Amino acid sequence: MPHDIIGWTHTIFAIIALITGSLILINPKGSLFHIRTGTIYVISMIIVCASAFLIYRVHKTFGILHFFAIISTATLIMGMTPMYIKNFKQPIVSHLSWMYWSVIGLYCAFAAELFTRLPIILNIKNNYGVFYLVVGLSTGIVGMTGSWFFKKKKSYWEVKFRKPQNKLNDN
Template identity: 65%
Template sequence: MPQDIIGWFHTIAAIIALITGSLILSYAKGTETHKFIGRVYGVSMLVVCATSFMIYRVHNTFGVLHVFAIISTITLLLEMLPLYSRLYKKPVLTHLAWMYWSVIGLYCAFAAEVFTRLPTILEIKNSYGIFYALVGISAGIVGFVGSYFFKKRKRIWEQRFG
């Protein structure tokens, strides 16, 4: 559970992002509903990313989870750039791809967050190695499954928007 106000903002924003990100992936693209939910997702992810840099649970230092927060922030920016720039030949496809990976990255972070609670629940001492193994394994599995579905969806998007 979050230990302070920053942790609560981070958690609530992450839950909102998980819900809106899932809706974005499942709803029709380009509608007013899509745009509204996408904006909510974007703002909630900005809060998640910003607050992630204020959380120092492990070793009280900048760590691997902060590196993932940087990647998430970059992905979030790259998903919006094609919609506001004329530099892209296929801006909708580029937006869809980056948006998809932004949400999959959020799913990976959620899985890692859930599974890294196991050492505490099981009362395992000196669990930093287990912590990072669980982060890698859980995020890897979710990322692998996400890449499978991405490949399937990409073909559909290329036919529709390409």
């Protein structure tokens, strides 16, 4: 439960990112809706990642969830880079792939955050083994499910968004 303005900011923008990220996953790519919703997602995720590092500063501990904030930030940067630097072999597929994993990572973080509350609900005190087990299992299940969907989607994207080959003119 958030205890201060940083925690509330983190929570509110994480919810916005969950909603917009989900909308992007289920709707057609490349539309004006996709671009606008994606912009909200990216801004929300920047705030989520930044606030995660600020939470680290407040609590003076760097845990596994903060480590994943670094991965989340990198995934977001890698997802947006192909949209601005066109030197990629398949810029749209790269964008879709990295942004897909950004959303799946957010789902993993959400599952981990929910299930870290389980030891509190079950009144298990000071048991880091249960904490890491629950975080690992919830994140693993969500990540594996996301991986299954990703494999199906990536094959489709590679065909649909294939970058045209440059052909030399024989004249």
